[in-house]
Amino acid sequence: MELPLLHLALVGTPNSGKTSLFNALTGSRQKVANYPGVTVERKEGFFVTPLGRQVSVVDLPGTYSLRGRSPDEEITRDFVLGKATGETVPDLVLCVADSTNLRLTIRLLLELKRTGRPMILVLNMFDIAARRGITVDVERLAKELGVPVVTSIAVRKGGTADLLSLTDEISAKLAAEPGENNWRALSVAELRATQREADRIIADCVSLPARPDTWTARIDAIVLHPVGGLIVLAAILFVMFQAVFAWAQPLMELLNSGFDALGEFVHATLPAGLLQSFLQNGVISGVGSVIVFLPQIIIIFLFILLLEDFGYMARAAFLMDRIMGGAGLHGRAFIPLLSSFACAIPGIMATRVIDNKRDRLTTILIAPLMTCSARIPVYTLIISAFIPAREVWGFINLQGLVMFGLYAVGIASALAVSFLIKFFMLRDYAPAPFMLELPDYKMPRLKSIAIGVYTRAKMFLHRAGTTIFSMMVLIWFLASFPQPPAGATEPAIDFSLAAIIGKALEPLLAPVGFNWQIAVALIPGMAAREVAVAALGTVYAIEGGKEAAEQIGQVLATKWSLATALSMLAWYIFAPQCASTLAVIRRETGSWTWMAVTFGYMLVLAYAASLLTYNVAVAFGAG
Amino acid sequence: MTDIHDTRSQMPLGLAQRGYTGVIQHLSAKDAGSALSDVELESRLIELGFVEGARVEVLHEGLVGRDPIAVRVDSITIAVRRREAMAIIVA
Ligand SMILES: Nc1nc2c(ncn2[C@@H]2O[C@H](COP(=O)(O)OP(=O)(O)OP(=O)(O)O)[C@@H](O)[C@H]2O)c(=O)[nH]1
Ligand SMILES: [Mg+2]
Numbered sequence: 027m028e029l030p031l032l033h034l035a036l037v038g039t040p041n042s043g044k045t046s047l048f049n050a051l052t053g054s055r056q057k058v059a060n061y062p063g064v065t066v067e068r069k070e071g072f073f074v075t076p077l078g079r080q081v082s083v084v085d086l087p088g089t090y091s092l093r094g095r096s097p098d099e100e101i102t103r104d105f106v107l108g109k110a111t112g113e114t115v116p117d118l119v120l121c122v123a124d125s126t127n128l129r130l131t132i133r134l135l136l137e138l139k140r141t142g143r144p145m146i147l148v149l150n151m152f153d154i155a156a157r158r159g160i161t162v163d164v165e166r167l168a169k170e171l172g173v174p175v176v177t178s179i180a181v182r183k184g185g186t187a188d189l190l191s192l193t194d195e196i197s198a199k200l201a202a203e204p205g206e207n208n209w210r211a212l213s214v215a216e217l218r219a220t221q222r223e224a225d226r227i228i229a230d231c232v233s234l235p236a237r238p239d240t241w242t243a244r245i246d247a248i249v250l251h252p253v254g255g256l257i258v259l260a261a262i263l264f265v266m267f268q269a270v271f272a273w274a275q276p277l278m279e280l281l282n283s284g285f286d287a288l289g290e291f292v293h294a295t296l297p298a299g300l301l302q303s304f305l306q307n308g309v310i311s312g313v314g315s316v317i318v319f320l321p322q323i324i325i326i327f328l329f330i331l332l333l334e335d336f337g338y339m340a341r342a343a344f345l346m347d348r349i350m351g352g353a354g355l356h357g358r359a360f361i362p363l364l365s366s367f368a369c370a371i372p373g374i375m376a377t378r379v380i381d382n383k384r385d386r387l388t389t390i391l392i393a394p395l396m397t398c399s400a401r402i403p404v405y406t407l408i409i410s411a412f413i414p415a416r417e418v419w420g421f422i423n424l425q426g427l428v429m430f431g432l433y434a435v436g437i438a439s440a441l442a443v444s445f446l447i448k449f450f451m452l453r454d455y456a457p458a459p460f461m462l463e464l465p466d467y468k469m470p471r472l473k474s475i476a477i478g479v480y481t482r483a484k485m486f487l488h489r490a491g492t493t494i495f496s497m498m499v500l501i502w503f504l505a506s507f508p509q510p511p512a513g514a515t516e517p518a519i520d521f522s523l524a525a526i527i528g529k530a531l532e533p534l535l536a537p538v539g540f541n542w543q544i545a546v547a548l549i550p551g552m553a554a555r556e557v558a559v560a561a562l563g564t565v566y567a568i569e570g571g572k573e574a575a576e577q578i579g580q581v582l583a584t585k586w587s588l589a590t591a592l593s594m595l596a597w598y599i600f601a602p603q604c605a606s607t608l609a610v611i612r613r614e615t616g617s618w619t620w621m622a623v624t625f626g627y628m629l630v631l632a633y634a635a636s637l638l639t640y641n642v643a644v645a646f647g648a649g
Numbered sequence: 650m651t652d653i654h655d656t657r658s659q660m661p662l663g664l665a666q667r668g669y670t671g672v673i674q675h676l677s678a679k680d681a682g683s684a685l686s687d688v689e690l691e692s693r694l695i696e697l698g699f700v701e702g703a704r705v706e707v708l709h710e711g712l713v714g715r716d717p718i719a720v721r722v723d724s725i726t727i728a729v730r731r732r733e734a735m736a737i738i739v740a
Contacts, residue, residue: 090696250709344728348713464726
């Protein structure tokens with residue numbers, strides 16, 4: 027007889043390795059990193075036990091209790107208590123503990139026991155515990171807790187073997203009727219008593235050597251030094267943006283010449299006509315102009331992933347807490363905002379760790395101002411075309427410096443907007459508390475970094491192949507039709523729909539120095555920021571006709587004034603040019619209003635910033 | 650009351666300097682002036698391991714107003730603001 031699907035749930039304190047365990051069991055590649063609050067959604071996966079039992083396992087956000095203080099913790103609470111609509115309650119709860127730090131998990135486990143769900147305590151990270159000389163009397167612990175206990179090393183091959191066989195053993199004799207659910211929110215006195223009980227059990231079953239992780243202490247002495255720490259943080263960010271320019275250059279040039287060669291090959295082999303134009307101008311000039319930025323995207327993600335895996339993120343949050351608090355931001359806003367450098371979408375989702383509704387909303391509203399990786403193509407294209415690649419002060423790449431400046435303006439304006447929100451809308455505001463566990467440093471693991479980079483690169487290429495490609499087809503079509511009447515002397519593109527649309531919008535954008543080609547590029551740029559680069563590539567390629575084999579950067583350098591270029595950079599710091607971000611804001615805030623507010627305020631800022639930049643630049647003779 | 654520790658005067662952890670070590674005596678959320686309600690603040694502190702008898706050490710301080718502080722509580726390190734740490738009475 028086929029046994030029914032066994033439902034497991036992974037519950038535990040933040041950063042105890044639940045997602046690592048989930049990945050090990052199911053072979054998935056969910057995001058793992060060394061700071062609390064990585065997982066903010068529930069994720070289901072499937073596997074088969076050694077004895078052939080079909081299992082569904084759900085990974086949940088980490089939590090210190092079942093009280094559900096913030097949206098991510100509510101997800102865990104509702105799932106464990108079976109409150110989530112349409113969900114089955116788990117047959118077996120795997121309570122995952124960081125073995126080097128059992129106090130908080132054992133207390134959570136004592137609380138979980140009241141739900142009456144069958145449970146296993148998984149002592150994860152047992153490798154680290156063993157290295158530090160921590161020994162656990164597993165049998166005694168199981169007896170004291172009344173729950174089976176098993177050790178595991180989620181990140182090592184075969185490190186979950188014991189857990190798997192125990193799951194088989196237990197699932198064979200799971201009672202049809204699990205215990206009664208007696209859970210209710212613990213009072214302060216109960217909470218205290220539970221922690222005492224947990225501490226007593228640990229004192230009986232675990233022997234802790236008196237030495238904490240000395241490496242973490244040594245590194246923190248520098249990295250968390252009041253002054254030195256901020257210098258290190260600034261240096262890390264600075265090196266990151268320098269690297270984005272300096273290291274990526276050779277690879278980008280390689281890709282660029284590859285696409286050029288491909289374009290020329292198409293030009294030479296195909297007869298002149300629509301197909302040739304479509305492939306050369308639409309596909310290769312358009313999509314190709316975005317794909318060349320892959321090396322930069324990889325470098326920025328590599329930096330972020332390394333910092334996340336090493337355990338630096340929580341430290342950065344510590345260093346930035348007061349500075350961000352001055353702008354009225356919640357201390358836990360730092361990590362979501364930093365993830366927004368990669369992409370605002372996961373950043374906005376990560377705000378679920380913020381318990382206070384208004385703090386969370388403020389963070390969501392400013393997250394899109396953080397310079398996401400989709401802006402990199404736009405910035406790089408314009409910077410390489412207009413800013414000379416000089417060294418300043420002997421060692422700093424000027425282009426990298428400008429890039430750094432653009433990021434800095436993004437951050438500064440996010441802080442300013444947050445300050446204004448607090449100042450005008452939330453006058454009665456009292457600063458929210460900041461309490462964050464600072465995990466021990468861990469050596470970044472090559473495999474997870476490689477997987478992380480690979481996943482992002484794949485996503486980027488996937489977007490290039492879908493969103494960007496389809497937008498390019500649209501732009502190519504608009505820029506190519508209708509065809510000019512016979513005997514026309516003006517460039518063919520002047521008769522096209524794109525020119526008609528762009529010229530209709532031009533008066534609106536002329537004050538900020540944008541020509542009609544930019545106006546056309548901004549519209550598909552709503553689908554994704556980097557599309558604007560591709561759209562410019564296509565429009566100028568079609569306009570340029572046969573000799574348009576030049577790279578888009580060189581074209582811009584001859585067609586735009588410096589003032590226009592700077593104005594475009596200013597525009598992209600602020601403009602709400604991303605439909606998916608707006609959709610996520612609508613979902614996470616549950617309101618169209620806040621989506622509209624975000625769109626509106628960013629658009630106003632973008633226009634104002636461009637207007638200012640353009641006019642100042644023109645006044646200085648850069649028009 | 651002959652233990653040396655008891656002769657040390659009690660004070661809130663929020664006033665402690667870097668390098669301070671001590672033992673938690675009790676929690677007193679109403680003195681902290683936190684944005685959280687007393688019950689909520691106490692619950693959260695306990696959930697992070699700040700219970701009576703736990704050893705604490707102030708490891709690091711921030712730059713502005715020497716805030717926040719990184720506190721070693723038994724086997725883990727927690728970052729808190731001094732305002733919330735005022736609720737933790739140590740000696
Ligand atoms: N050495 C070692 N490291 C581990 C083990 N399990 C997890 N890690 C590391 O611990 C960190 C946290 O792992 P995650 O799986 O993200 O933890 P989580 O419980 O899902 O965290 P949240 O989603 O934030 O609640 C990562 O850096 C992992 O690489 C283990 O068994 N041994
Ligand atoms: Mg996780």
